[in-house]
Amino acid sequence: xxxxxxxxxxxxxxxxxxxxxxxxxxxxxxxxxxxxxxxxxxxxxxxxxxxxxxxxxxxxxxxxxxxxxxxxxxxxxxxxxxxxxxxxxxxxxxxxxxxxxxxxxxxxxxxxxxxxxxxxxxxxxxxxxxxxxxxxxxxxxxxxxxxxxxxxxxxx
Numbered sequence: 001x002x003x004x005x006x007x008x009x010x011x012x013x014x015x016x017x018x019x020x021x022x023x024x025x026x027x028x029x030x031x032x033x034x035x036x037x038x039x040x041x042x043x044x045x046x047x048x049x050x051x052x053x054x055x056x057x058x059x060x061x062x063x064x065x066x067x068x069x070x071x072x073x074x075x076x077x078x079x080x081x082x083x084x085x086x087x088x089x090x091x092x093x094x095x096x097x098x099x100x101x102x103x104x105x106x107x108x109x110x111x112x113x114x115x116x117x118x119x120x121x122x123x124x125x126x127x128x129x130x131x132x133x134x135x136x137x138x139x140x141x142x143x144x145x146x147x148x149x150x151x152x153x154x155x156x
Contacts, residue, residue: 016123017058024116032047032048043104046109054113054116060087061084067079
């Protein structure tokens, strides 16, 4: 069946990770400074830790889902749900193990994680909304080969 994309050769684009890292870096720098001045510098460090955790989680999820999609399109949902479940299983005992009145401050960490998750979700939503999406597989261009970063066009 020529001209039809087969399962698993979708062009998975992870450029949202770079945008998310830049946005998170900028927002985290401002938030840590504000929290450091308004509360304590230990709380500012908690903001940095929370932002790093959220960033790592979104990056791991993006990489796992992209890998699964390259293997087979039907693997993306199980990969996303499995990754989410595994992260929850790791994070829950870590967060519940923090002392209620110790360092890092659980409330500052919780607000940082919520804000970071909303920021990363916004980055991903904007990234999806600005991409050209095909509702049917696009036809193979004349010449028979689809060009991608992994399969570049010949020079000339």
